[in-house]
Each structure stands twice: as C-alpha cells, then as structure tokens.
Amino acid sequence: MYSVRMSTPDRLIEATRALLWERGYVGTSPKAIQQAAGAGQGSMYHHFAGKPDLALAAIRRTAEELRAAAEAALGGEGTADARIEAYLRRERDVLRGCPVGRLTMDPDVMASDELRAPVDETLDWLRGRLAGIVQEGLERGELTGPLDPEALAATVVATVQGGYVLARSSGSAAAFDTAVDGLLMLLAAHKGRVE
Amino acid sequence: MYSVRMSTPDRLIEATRALLWERGYVGTSPKAIQQAAGAGQGSMYHHFAGKPDLALAAIRRTAEELRAAAEAALGGEGTADARIEAYLRRERDVLRGCPVGRLTMDPDVMASDELRAPVDETLDWLRGRLAGIVQEGLERGELTGPLDPEALAATVVATVQGGYVLARSSGSAAAFDTAVDGLLMLLAAHKGRVE
DNA sequence: GTCTATAAGTGGATAGAC
DNA sequence: GTCTATCCACTTATAGAC
Secondary structure, three states, X not given: OOOOOOOHHHHHHHHHHHHHHHHOOOOOOHHHHHHHXXXXXXHHHHHOOOHHHHHHHHHHHHHHHHHHHHHHHHOOOXXXXXXXXXXXXXXXXXXXXXXXXXXXXXXXXXXXXXXXXXXXXXXXXXXXXXXXHHHHHHHHOOEOOOOXXXXXXXXXXHHHHHHHHHHHHHOXXXXXXXXXXXXXXXXXXXXXXXX | OOOOXXXXXXXXXXXXXXXXXXXXXXXXXXXXXXXXXXXXXXXXXXXXXXXXXXXXXXXXXXXXXXXXXXXXHXXXXXXXXXXXXXXXXXXXXXXXXXXXXHHHHOHHHHHOHHHHHHHHHHHHHHHHHHHHHHHHHHHHOOEOOOOOHHHHHHHHHHHHHHHHHXXXXXXXXXXXXXXXXXXXXXXXXXXOOOO
C-alpha cells in the first residue's frame, strides 16, 4: 500500500513496477495491483485502459530510473576503467534481479512491440554508452588494446545480467560479485598507464 | 502434439519442458500442457500429482540435458582455452533463452525448494566444471595468470546467461555472439604458449 | 489408464450507479 | 473519480464412471 500522498495513478504505477519486478508480467494480475495500490477496480480502469497500458507506464518509468542510475556511475569524472568498475560495483538489489532485463523472459512482454521497446532501448543505450567510454579510454591511453569497444560493452552488460541469474539461482548475492570480479580481473590486463 | 510412440507420461513431460522454456512456470497451465501432449485431464492427474510434480520431472530432465550438452563441449581433448571457447560457441537456440537459467526469474520456482534445487545444482556444477578446466589450464601453461579460476568460471557462465538477455531484448542472436566475442577477446590475453 | 462432470476461485474486463 | 455488480473464460484441481 503506497503513500496516500501519491496520486492514484502514481500508486498504481508504483505497485505495478514492484509486481512486475517480483513476479513478471504474466504473474501479475490487475487484482494484485489494485490491492497493492489501495485502489479499486473502477479506479484502475478509469486511469488506465487495462493491464498492458498500466504495464507500459510502469516499464517506462523503471527503464528511465535504470538509465539514470547507470548514468550516475558512468558519467563520472574518472578514467574509463574506473567508471566501468563503478558501474559494475554500484549498489544493487542483486537478489531481486534486473527490473528491465527480467522482462526479456516474459513471453507476453516480448510478444508486444510496445512493451518490448523500452526494454530494448534501455539495454541498447547502455551498451552504446559503455562502448563510447571504452573508445574514449583507448584514445586517452587509459585502456590498451587490442579491445573492441562494442564487444567489451556487450560483455559488461551480459556479465551483469548473467550475474543476477547466478545470484538468484544460488540464493546469494556473492555469486554476482564473483562474476564481476572475474570480469574486472580480465579487464585489468588492459589498463593503460596513468599519465 | 508429441509422437504417439512416446508414453503418455513422456509426452506430458516433453510438453511441459517446451512450455516452461517458452512461457515459464507461472505462464504454463495444466490445460495447455494437456493440449500440447494430447492427453486428457484425468490422464495427467493419473500420472502426476499436479502441476508442481510434473514441472519437477520436466525441470530435472531439462537440467540433465543441459549438463550433457555442456559436458560434450567441455569434456573434449583440446587445451583449456579451446574447450572454454567450444562451450561458449556451441550451437544454441539463442533467442529461446536458457531453459534452466530462465527459471531463476520465475517467482513460483524460486519459492519452492524442490523446483529450485535442480536449477541451482546445474548452474553450480557448470561453474565448478569450468573452474576446474581453468585451473588445469593454468597448471599446464595453456593459460597464464593472474587468473582466479572461480571468478573466471562465474564470468563465463554469466556472459552466457546475460547474452541470452541481450539477444532476446534486441531480437537478434548476434547480440549473444558479440558478448561472447568480447569475453574471448579478454581471455586471449591469457593464452599461454603451445608447447 | 482415460474420460466426463463438477467446482471454487482467479483473470481481465465492461456497465452503470453514486 | 470511485464503487459495486456482472461477465465469461481459464486455473487447478477432485470424483466417479467406463
């Protein structure tokens, strides 16, 4: 039950975000959303056309938040390798998984172009942002080749997404950290000299 | 509808495997299983106690198959790095995702110790198997340090699991391959000399 | 072993009163 | 804007006949 100080649409969106994160789209019912939001049936259908419409609003908000959190780590002032490490080590609710990435395993989300778009765009933006940082690092001598920026960026994002899988499977956040440690260990061989 | 030459329990298990892979546990109903298996309601409940029981049989079979497929690539004769590369590049139904890993995003699977066990055990076995190969590679000089076998193994598994996420998100298997390319590129710096 | 009947509850929504 | 009533299909079974 979200704060009464939030508007009903906001409470509905926040409840949907939490449920999508925890149970996915298929596992989330309008009824569950209404109960979590403290809103009635009629109220929900007054503000949103239905479950897909509400899910879209929730997914967009979650995607935007993820982007902001990633940018906070990636947009810093340090060297390329330091910013990538900051991103990899940023605080996460590891056992809950990635609120955006988990949607890729949801058949109904993937079947809808509208619902799928924010997911695709977010992960794509992240890869591009990381690739740019790697490229920059190579140009500045903070990273030394041979290193393909696009490939490294994809590996970084994949390690994070897969780290969530390992953590949830084992029931321990440590598995995520171990995967990140392994990636940073491999990356260490490509650190350039500080000038 | 599976081959009539399969026993009814087998057809039910195979149908469940396919549906779990595609739609997850939450998204799979007994009715859908029965239709895919060409079996009636009564038939299904005669052979299995219910949905969780049938899912357990399906998950166990899928886990065993995954293990066999991984071992086929990892148990070969080549150098450590060649076997890891063989594992990473083995043929996969990339856009369908990992039939075991996707279950970690299923709330009902994670909530059940019985259903979760085969998932955890499979990914854990895989990590251990890879770590052993890395260790062996270091001892034989096929790989050169500094390289923590456990961490590298976790990164390899995470890259694969995350590669599926990237591929499904973008709708293209190429995203998986790019993530794998990035990992192999990083690993290349640790290849020892062939004696 | 397989089939049909039955059932209480949920899923996802529409209609109309307040 | 929010509430209650109503709807039909689906979910996840159980019971008992064949």
